[in-house]
């Protein structure tokens with residue numbers, strides 16, 4: 001990965017429920033930020049699930065994406081753009097990252113392509129880079145939730161797809177951190193490399209599915225758009241992130 005190219009790191013929601021792991025990861029982020037601009041994008045699917053149940057809603061996912069009726073959006077946004085974003089900003093501040101909490105629509109950073117079959121769900125597309133570039137130039141760390149908006153209404157975007165759009169916007173590198181050490185074969189081993197053609201076969205065989213299929217789509221789309229590999233890796237071993245960024249075989253590198 002090139003020096004001074006912005007790095008977009010996506011954190012899955014379950015990481016934010018592990019205080020020790022998030023503290024260790026943010027300490028590594030501080031080291032990364034000493035060398036290159038850093039932007040964090042977070043999920044929070046587990047937190048959304050818990051909030052929706054507390055408010056008496058039933059919720060389901062279709063192909064890894066949450067069906068989001070508009071009447072559930074205040075709760076979904078309350079969890080993602082409210083509690084989870086504010087908590088991550090607080091922890092990132094403590095770690096010295098100078099964070100700025102934002103949603104995807106801030107400064108027109110993303111545009112949105114709605115998926116009406118799933119309710120208020122949308123895919124994010126790259127929009128205007130000026131706000132994020134200006135924050136990065138001033139050494140802030142933008143911290144984005146995956147909440148968007150269109151026509152005055154809130155939208156729920158899968159956080160991997162949100163990170164992909166932001167990475168394409170900034171022509172950056174993308175690191176998708178999740179609760180498994182990479183994309184796994186059916187025997188449980190991590191695949192160190194994966195091409196678009198190989199991925200197609202593994203999806204057809206049902207080896208890659210659900211949330212990992214969405215992550216794979218986000219990675220392939222970005223790898224194709226920027227003609228550079230995208231990494232899916234685990235957050236459980238933050239000590240491997242600096243070697244990963246130095247080019248060592250950690251997690252799964254996805255090639256266009």
Ligand SMILES: Nc1ncnc2c1ncn2[C@@H]1O[C@H](COP(=O)(O)OP(=O)(O)O)[C@@H](O)[C@H]1O
Pocket residue numbers: 011012013014043045160177178179180182183184185207208209210211212213215
């Ligand atoms: N081939 C695969 N390799 C690894 N994980 C997979 C695979 N297929 C499906 N998964 C599932 O995808 C999950 C990661 O996606 P997701 O739950 O959306 O993570 P996150 O919340 O970090 O975005 C894994 O925990 C696993 O249950």
Ligand SMILES: CC(=O)N[C@@H](CCC(=O)OP(=O)(O)O)C(=O)O
Pocket residue numbers: 011012013014042043044045046048064065066076080121122146156157158159160211
């Ligand atoms: C449309 C859609 O599926 N939105 C996701 C947004 C959060 C997310 O992606 O969280 P993780 O990264 O922790 O899975 C959701 O509601 O769960």
